[in-house]
Amino acid sequence: MTQSFKEWMDGLGMNRMRLGLENITELLRRxxxxxxxxxxxxxxxxxxxxxxxxxxxxxxxxxGISTGLYTSPHLxxxxxxxxxxxxxxxxxxxxxxxxxVRPVADEMASEGEGCTFFEVATALAFLxxxxxxxxxxxxxxxxxxxxxxxNTVVPEVTGITNISLEHTEILGDTKEKIAFEKAGIIKTGVxxxxxxxxxxxxxxxxxxxxxxxxxxxxxxxxxxxxxFRNGYASVSYLGNEYEIGIPGRYQSENAAVxxxxxxxxxxxxxxxxxxxxxxxxxxGRMDYFPDDDVIVDVSHTPGGAEKLAIxxxxxYGKVNLILGMFGxxxxxxICRPLSEISLRTIVTAxxxxxxxxxxxxxxxxxxxxxxxxxxxxxxDAIDIMIGNGTLLITGSLFMAGEAIAxxxx
Numbered sequence: 516m517t518q519s520f521k522e523w524m525d526g527l528g529m530n531r532m533r534l535g536l537e538n539i540t541e542l543l544r545r546x547x548x549x550x551x552x553x554x555x556x557x558x559x560x561x562x563x564x565x566x567x568x569x570x571x572x573x574x575x576x577x578x579g580i581s582t583g584l585y586t587s588p589h590l591x592x593x594x595x596x597x598x599x600x601x602x603x604x605x606x607x608x609x610x611x612x613x614x615x616v617r618p619v620a621d622e623m624a625s626e627g628e629g630c631t632f633f634e635v636a637t638a639l640a641f642l643x644x645x646x647x648x649x650x651x652x653x654x655x656x657x658x659x660x661x662x663x664x665x666n667t668v669v670p671e672v673t674g675i676t677n678i679s680l681e682h683t684e685i686l687g688d689t690k691e692k693i694a695f696e697k698a699g700i701i702k703t704g705v706x707x708x709x710x711x712x713x714x715x716x717x718x719x720x721x722x723x724x725x726x727x728x729x730x731x732x733x734x735x736x737x738x739x740x741x742x743f744r745n746g747y748a749s750v751s752y753l754g755n756e757y758e759i760g761i762p763g764r765y766q767s768e769n770a771a772v773x774x775x776x777x778x779x780x781x782x783x784x785x786x787x788x789x790x791x792x793x794x795x796x797x798x799g800r801m802d803y804f805p806d807d808d809v810i811v812d813v814s815h816t817p818g819g820a821e822k823l824a825i826x827x828x829x830x831y832g833k834v835n836l837i838l839g840m841f842g843x844x845x846x847x848x849i850c851r852p853l854s855e856i857s858l859r860t861i862v863t864a865x866x867x868x869x870x871x872x873x874x875x876x877x878x879x880x881x882x883x884x885x886x887x888x889x890x891x892x893x894x895d896a897i898d899i900m901i902g903n904g905t906l907l908i909t910g911s912l913f914m915a916g917e918a919i920a921x922x923x924x
Contacts, residue, residue, distance in 0.1 A: 519610075520593075520606070520609050520610060520613050521593070523613065523617060524593065524632060524635070524636070527620075527629075527630065527631060527632040527635055535662050536662060536664070536666060536667060537628075538623065538628050538629075538630050538631075538634055539630070539634045539637060539638065539664040539667055540667055541623065541628065542616075542619060542620065542623060542630055542634060542635070542638050543638060543641065543667060545619045545622075545623075546615070546616065546619060546638060546641075546642060547645075549638075549641040549642045549644070549645035549646075550641045550645075550667050550668050552644070552645035552648075553583070553644050553645065553648075553649050553650065553651065553652050554650060554651050554652070554670070554671050554780075555651065555652045555653070555654055555668045555669075555670040555671065556568075556571055556651060556652075556653045556654065556670055556671060556672055556673075556674070556776055556780070557654050557656070557665065557666075557668060557670040557672075557673045557674070557700050558571075558653070558654065558655050558656065558673070558674045558675075558676065558772075558776075559655075559656040559659075559660040559663075559673070559674075559675050559676070559697040559700050560656075560674070560675050560676025560677055560678065560697060561676070561677060561678050561679035561680075561693070561697075561816050561818065561819075562676060562677040562679055562765075562814075562816055562818050562819045562822075563676040563677055563765065563766070563768065563769040563772075563819075564655050564656065564674075564676045565586050565655055565797065565813075566761055566766055566769045566797050566800055567674060567676055567769040567772050567773050567776075568584060568586055568653045568654070568655045569584070569586075569761070569795050569796070569797040570759075570761075570769065570770055570773035570791065570792055570795050571653045571773045571776055571777060572584040572598070572653045572795075573760075573791040573792070573794055573795035573796075574773065574777050574783060574787055574788050574790075574791030574792065575651055575653070575777075575780075575783070575791070576600065576601055576791070577787045577790045577791040577794065578783045578784070578787040578791075580650050580651060580781075580783075581599075581600055581647075581648065581649045581650050581651075582599070582600065582649055582650065582651045582652070582653065583597070583598065583599045583600075583640070583643070583644040583647070583649040583651070583652040583653070584597075584598040584599075584652070584653050585597055585598075585637070585640040585641075585644075585652060585653070585654050585655065585665070586655040587633065587636065587655060587657050588657075588912055588913070589916070590798055590799055590912065590915060590916035590919055590920075591916050591919060591920050593609070593636075594606070594609065596636060596640065597639065597640045597643055599643065599644065599647045599649055600649075604643055608643065609639070612639050612642055612643060612646075613639070615642065616635060616638055616639055616642065620635055620638075631664075633657050633664055634664045637657075637664040637665055637667075640652075640654075651671075651780070652668075654668065654670070656697075656700065658685065658686070659685070659686050659693075659696040659697065659699070660675075660696055660697040660698065660699040660700040661695075661696050661697075661698070661699020661700070662696075662699065663699075663700075665700075666699065666700055669702050669705065670700075670702065670705060671705070671706075671779060671780055672705065672706045672707070672708065672776045672779040672780065673700050673701055673702065673705055673706070673707045673708070673728075674707070674708045674709065674772045674773075674775075674776050675694075675697050675698065675700070675707065675708070675709040675711065675719060676709070676710065676768075676769060676772060677710060677711065677768065677818055678690050678693055678694050678697060678711055678715045679693075679816035679817055679818040679819065679845075680693065680816065680817065680845050680848065685843075690714070690715050691714050691715065691718050694711070694714075694715040694718040694719055695718050695722070697719075698718060698719045698722040698723070699722075701719070701722050701723055701726055701728050702726065702728065703726045703727055703728065704726070704727050704728060704729075705728050706728065706729045706730075706731065706779045707719070707723050707728050707729070707730050707731070708731045708733065708772050708775040708776050708779075709730070709731075709732060709733065709772070710732070710733040710735060710738075710768045710771065710772055711732070712732075712735070716732055720732075731775055733768070733771045733772055733775060735768065737752060737753055737771070738750060738751075738752050738767050738768055738770075738771045739751045739752075739767075740764050740767050741756065743764055743826075743829065743830075745762075745830065746762035746763065746801050746803070746826060746830040747759065747760070747762055748763070748764050748766060748767050750767040750770060750771075752767075752770070752771050752774060755785070757770060757774075757788070757789055757792045757793070758789075758792065758793045759792050759793070759795070760792065760793050760794055760795040760796055761795055761796070761797045761800050761801075762800060762801035762802075762803070762826070762830075763800055763801050763822065763823070763826050764822070764825065764826050764829075765819075765822035765823075765826070766800070770792055773792070774788055774792075798915075798919065799811055799812060799813040799912065799915040799916075799919065800812060800813065801823070801826060801827070801830075802915075802919070804922050807901055807906075807922055808901075808902075808904070808905050808906065809897075809901065809905075809906045809907075809908065809918075809922060810827065810831065810834070810905065810906070810907045810908070811907075811908045811909070811915045811918050811919055811922075812907065812908070812909040812915065813909070813911070813912040813914075813915045814849075814909050814910070815840055815841070815844055815849070815909075815910060815911050815912065816844070816845070816848075816849070817845050817848030817849055817851075817852070820848070820849040820851075820852045820853055820909075821852045823852075823853075823909065824852040824853055824855060824856045827856050827907060828855075828856045831905045831907075832905070833856050833857065833858050834856060834857065834858065834904070834905045834906060834907045835857070835858050835859050835860075835861075835900050835903060835904055835905065835906045835907070836853060836856075836857040836858075836859070836860040836861070836906075836907050836908075836909070837860075837861050837862075837863065837893065837896045837897065837900060837906065837907070837908040837909075837914075837918075838850070838853065838860060838861070838862050838863075838876065838880065838908075838909060838910045839862065839863045839864050839865050839870065839871070839873065839876070839893065839910050839911055839914045840865070840870075840871050840876065840910040840911045840914070841865070841867065841869045841870060841871060841911055841913075842869060842870065842871040842872075843869070844871065844910075844911075846871065846875075846876055846879040847879055847882075849910065850876075850879050850880045850882070850883055850884075851883055853909070854880060854883035854884040855883075856907075857884055857886075857907075858886070858904065859886045859900075860880055860884055860886060860887045860888075861887075861888055861889070861890050861896040861899060861900060862876045862877040862880055862887060862888070862889050862890075863889065863890045863891065863892055863893055863895070863896045863914075864876075864892070865893070865910075865911045865913035865914045865917060866892065866893075866913065866917060867913050870911075870913075873889045873890070873891075874889055877889050892917075893908070893914060893917040893918055893921065894917070894921050896908075897918065897921060897922070
């Protein structure tokens with residue numbers, strides 16, 4: 516990312532984060548509505564939506580279909596958010612797009628309609644997909660769904676992955692309220708796929724019925740892990756066998772959602788689905804660095820932490836833990852399962868104004884674990900822990916990004 520582009524985008528981060536479609540709709544209108552120039556697959560959810568997007572993207576590329584991918588946030592570089600045909604957007608391409616988008620965003624700001632970082636990032640992605648003439652774009656919501664900037668497309672199919680308590684001060688304090696916000700991506704007549712059950716599924720089914728959207732509920736009993744080696748799962752779904760290239764037993768459920776989404780698109784062969792799932796890669800999902808004996812994972816919800824704990828214990832046994840998260844997360848729900856696999860825990864804070872204070876998080880962790888201490892940042896925590904046994908770093912995508920960047924150096 517060029518320095519001038521970074522400074523501009525960082526400046527947009529000063530605009531108050533908000534949910535709503537008015538500004539992004541106007542920004543896209545002034546840019547010629549690039550979101551109408553490609554077909555799309557739209558994915559929301561609390562856990563696994565990024566992995567599901569990566570799987571769909573990998574399958575479409577294996578089928579030789581020109582495809583874009585938009586995800587957020589990034590681990591290390593902004594360029595990771597926008598990809599076409601397997602390649603992240605280049606600095607030169609970002610500069611070209613910024614020269615188009617920036618004057619429009621500045622004009623709106625002068626009129627009292629300052630766009631947020633995410634709104635501009637979404638516009639950049641849509642414009643890139645339009646200019647590169649992709650046939651499909653696979654889009655991950657940022658937060659929620661109903662009022663998310665990505666919800667300006669009318670997709671071919673929508674997917675809503677597992678719902679957990681997250682962003683409760685914005686999306687609601689129950690799973691049902693959060694499910695309603697996520698279900699806001701459901702469009703009239705557009706198929707929707709979800710693995711959710713119970714009251715969460717009831718919320719989505721009601722929204723789908725009101726919009727005449729065909730609903731497919733992936734039944735968890737139809738997805739079976741047939742083998743689990745070195746963190747990778749082979750699964751059976753409705754009688755077909757698949758290998759998944761992203762570590763984690765819980766990826767089997769995401770794979771089923773990806774398969775069902777793909778089947779609502781144009782003809783993609785079973786071989787393309789198998790190859791795409793086997794070859795998919797997605798950083799920060801039980802990401803193992805063998806030279807350092809470190810695992811990095813982005814899990815940041817109670818549901819994700821529970822599944823991560825099970826897979827880590829089966830794959831590596833008990834581990835040392837570095838933990839940090841944002842202030843809007845369910846600290847108790849995350850700490851409880853992770854404490855069961857932790858030998859020693861260092862609590863820190865990701866480098867973000869949204870971070871939960873490390874001392875406060877440590878107090879929560881000490882309810883479940885005796886060996887807990889605090890450090891100022893991720894790098895210091897790694898320096899203390901590394902070389903003393905297998906180490907897991909988790910709790911936040913920002914934490915994962917900081918850790919991966921430091922480990923690579």
